[in-house]
Amino acid sequence: MKKIREGLAEVFVPPESLTKRSETFYNPEMEHQRNVTVASLRMFKVEEVLDPLAATGVRGIRILKEVRGVRRVLFNDINPKAVKLIEKNLKLNKIPKKRYEIQKRDANSLFLKKRKFDFVDIDPFGSPIRYLKNVGYVLRKNSLLGVTATDSGALAGKFAKACFRRYGVFAGKTDFPKELGVRVLITSILQNLAVHELTFEPLYSHANHYFRTIGLVKHNPDKNLSKIKMISYCPKCHNKKIGIETKCNNCSEKTNVLGPIWTGKIQDKDFCRKLLTNFEFGNRKEIMLCSEEIDSPFYYDLHRIAKSMKKSSPKIENVIENLKRKGFRASRTHLCATGVKTNSERIFFC
Amino acid sequence: MKKIREGLAEVFVPPESLTKRSETFYNPEMEHQRNVTVASLRMFKVEEVLDPLAATGVRGIRILKEVRGVRRVLFNDINPKAVKLIEKNLKLNKIPKKRYEIQKRDANSLFLKKRKFDFVDIDPFGSPIRYLKNVGYVLRKNSLLGVTATDSGALAGKFAKACFRRYGVFAGKTDFPKELGVRVLITSILQNLAVHELTFEPLYSHANHYFRTIGLVKHNPDKNLSKIKMISYCPKCHNKKIGIETKCNNCSEKTNVLGPIWTGKIQDKDFCRKLLTNFEFGNRKEIMLCSEEIDSPFYYDLHRIAKSMKKSSPKIENVIENLKRKGFRASRTHLCATGVKTNSERIFFC
Numbered sequence A, B: 001m002k003k004i005r006e007g008l009a010e011v012f013v014p015p016e017s018l019t020k021r022s023e024t025f026y027n028p029e030m031e032h033q034r035n036v037t038v039a040s041l042r043m044f045k046v047e048e049v050l051d052p053l054a055a056t057g058v059r060g061i062r063i064l065k066e067v068r069g070v071r072r073v074l075f076n077d078i079n080p081k082a083v084k085l086i087e088k089n090l091k092l093n094k095i096p097k098k099r100y101e102i103q104k105r106d107a108n109s110l111f112l113k114k115r116k117f118d119f120v121d122i123d124p125f126g127s128p129i130r131y132l133k134n135v136g137y138v139l140r141k142n143s144l145l146g147v148t149a150t151d152s153g154a155l156a157g158k159f160a161k162a163c164f165r166r167y168g169v170f171a172g173k174t175d176f177p178k179e180l181g182v183r184v185l186i187t188s189i190l191q192n193l194a195v196h197e198l199t200f201e202p203l204y205s206h207a208n209h210y211f212r213t214i215g216l217v218k219h220n221p222d223k224n225l226s227k228i229k230m231i232s233y234c235p236k237c238h239n240k241k242i243g244i245e246t247k248c249n250n251c252s253e254k255t256n257v258l259g260p261i262w263t264g265k266i267q268d269k270d271f272c273r274k275l276l277t278n279f280e281f282g283n284r285k286e287i288m289l290c291s292e293e294i295d296s297p298f299y300y301d302l303h304r305i306a307k308s309m310k311k312s313s314p315k316i317e318n319v320i321e322n323l324k325r326k327g328f329r330a331s332r333t334h335l336c337a338t339g340v341k342t343n344s345e346r347i348f349f350c
Helices: A028-041 A058-066 A080-092 A107-111 A129-138 A160-167 A177-194 A221-225 A269-278 A285-292 A302-308 A316-325 B028-041 B058-066 B080-092 B107-111 B129-138 B160-167 B177-194 B221-225 B269-278 B285-292 B302-308 B316-325
Strands: A002-006 A009-013 A048-051 A072-076 A100-103 A117-122 A139-149 A198-207 A211-219 A228-233 A240-242 A256-262 A330-333 A336-342 B002-006 B009-013 B048-051 B072-076 B100-103 B117-122 B139-149 B198-207 B211-219 B228-233 B240-242 B256-262 B330-333 B336-342
Touching (some): A028 A058, A080 A100, A129 A139, A129 A177, A139 A177, A177 A198, A177 A228, A198 A221, A198 A269, A269 A285, A316 A336, B002 B028, B028 B139, B028 B211, B058 B072, B080 B100, B129 B177, B139 B177, B177 B221, B198 B269, B302 B336, B316 B330, B316 B336
Parallel strands (some): A048 A072, A048 A117, A072 A100
Antiparallel strands (some): A002 A009, A330 A336
16 A cells, blocks of 8 residues: 545555556546545535545545535445545544545445435546436535546547447547537436436536536526537538538538537636635646636637648637637637637638 | 236225325226236246336236246335235235245335346336336346336427436427337437447337337347437428438428437337237237338328328328338338328328
C-alpha cells in the first residue's frame, strides 16, 4: 500500500494505479474530476451523500473534509477488499464514526432500498448504464448527481453498435466526438431518470479519456426531454443541424442522422463562474474555458475540416475573430483544442 | 372472495375484477393471454419459472398444472395480501410444496438477486418499464420472457410525451397504433436486455386494451438491434417507410419521423402454427389470424385512409384480392379489423 495525498485527504491506495477489476481501484487521473465535484458540492445544501462504488473511499473522505454542511457519507462497495480499505482510510483521516456508514452490497441492490440522498456519484469501471437504470430510486428532488463513464469509444460514436446497445443512440464518426460523448451520456441520464418522473440539469460536463457530468435533479421530466432530438451531420463538410435533414444544406451531400441526443446546455455558465471561486486544488484552465464557451450544441474541429477541404488549418483565433466580425457568436471549447463553437451554420476560413 | 375456474386451475379472486392498486388483482380479460402463455411454454424445455408480480398466483398455478416438465414456480408479490392469497390458491389446487416457493419482495430487488430462470413473466399495473430495466439479471440464455403492458395510450403513440419518457421512442398519432404499440414494447425489451448482452426474439405478440409479447431470450444483441430503425410516416396519406424520408414519396407531404422502433417480426409463423396445436382453452381466432399474417412491419387502416381520401371504405377482402392480383403479398392483421398488411408501398382502392 502506498499513502498519497489528494485535496485535504490522505489515503492508502493499492500500489499500481491501474489494477485488475477484482482489486480496489484508485485512479490518479480522476483527481481533477474529484476536485470539480468537491467545489461543486460547496455551492449547495448537501447533507447526505452516497458513494455507491466507493473503492478507496477517497471521494467520500474528501467530501467529508472539504465540504461544509455534509453530515454523513454512505460508502458502498461490493468488494470486501475495498470495504477494508475504506475503513482504514477513514481512520487515517480521523473521521468520527457518526459521520459515515459502510455497506458491502451490489450498488443496484442498494439503490433498490430507496433511501434518499442529496448527492450520489456514479463512478464505475466502464459504462455507468447499469447503475443509471436504478439510481432514480435514491435521488431526492433538488439533489445532485455526478456520473463518470470510461467507455469513451462507445459514447463518442467510435463504436456505434456499442453506443446503441448501451445508450439507445444512433451514433457514428464525427468531428465533434467529445461533445457527442458528453451528450449521449446526458441523454441516457435524462431517459433513465424520466421513468422516475425526474430530470437532470447539467451544471458542468467535461471529457478526457473519460466523460463526466454533474448536475441537478429536478421534477418535470418532459421539459428537458423535449430538448432531446435527432441531429443531422454531414460526413463531407462536417456541417451539423438540430433536426432531421437528409441532404446537407451546405454541400448537398447525404447526411447521417444521429440521435436522439440532448441538445440543451452541458454547462451552466453562472455555475462555472462560481465554481472558479470555490475551486481550491488543481488546474483551473478547463473551468475557465467552460465558463467562456458559448452554448452551441456542437463544435467544429478546424483540423478535420481543413483536412477534408485539403487546405492547411487556419489559426483558431483568426477563425473566431472572423466569425465575430461577421456578427456571429464564437468561442473555443474545452472539449477540443482545435474546436470552435459558433451559432453560424458555417465556418469561414480566411 | 369468489372462486373461479381458469384453465385447469381453480382460484379465489377478490370480488371486484378491477380493484385498487393496493389490493390483489385478478383481471379476467387477461385469461386469453394466460391461455397463450401456457400453450407457448408447452413447446419448450421450461423447468424453473418466475412470476415476479404474481397477484392471485393464477398464472403460476396454471403453469404448474398445465405445462409438463415445469419443476418449480417462484411466486413473488410485494403485497402481503397477495402472498396470503397465493398460499391459499396453491392449497386449493393441491400443489405439492416442493413445486413452489413464495417471496414477498419488490420485483426489482428480486431480479437483483440474479437467480436464473427458464421463463419470467412481467405483468404489472401500467407500464412494465421499471421491471424491464432489471429483468435481464434473471434470464437464462434460451429462456422465455413474457411482457404485458397496460399503458396503451403511451405505447400506441396517443400520448407521445409519455411514450418518449418511458420508452425513449418518438411516437405520434398514426393509422397503425396497435402495431406501433407492440413494436415500441419490443424495442424497449430489446434495448433493456442489450445492456446484459441479451436479445429477444418475439414468438407471439398481440394487442387488446393491453399489449403483450412473448419471445425467446438469446445472446448476440447486435443482430437484432440492427433491425431497430427510424421510420417515416405520412400524416396525410398514411404512407409509411422504414428509414428516414422527410417528404412522402406518395403525396409529397412532410412526413413524421418516428422511432427508433423494432422493424423485425412480431410473430414467428412456425410458432403460431404449433401454438394452435398446443392451445386448449379459449378463442383460437386471433392465433389463426396471426399465423396467416404477412411479415410487414406496418398495417394500413382502410377506414382511416378512406376517411382522409373522403371516399367510402372498400371491402377489406377486395383490397387484399386486388393487391394480390397486382403481384403483392397482402393479408389481414389480428391488430385491426380494417387493417391490411402488404409489401406494396401503396394501397389500391378499387
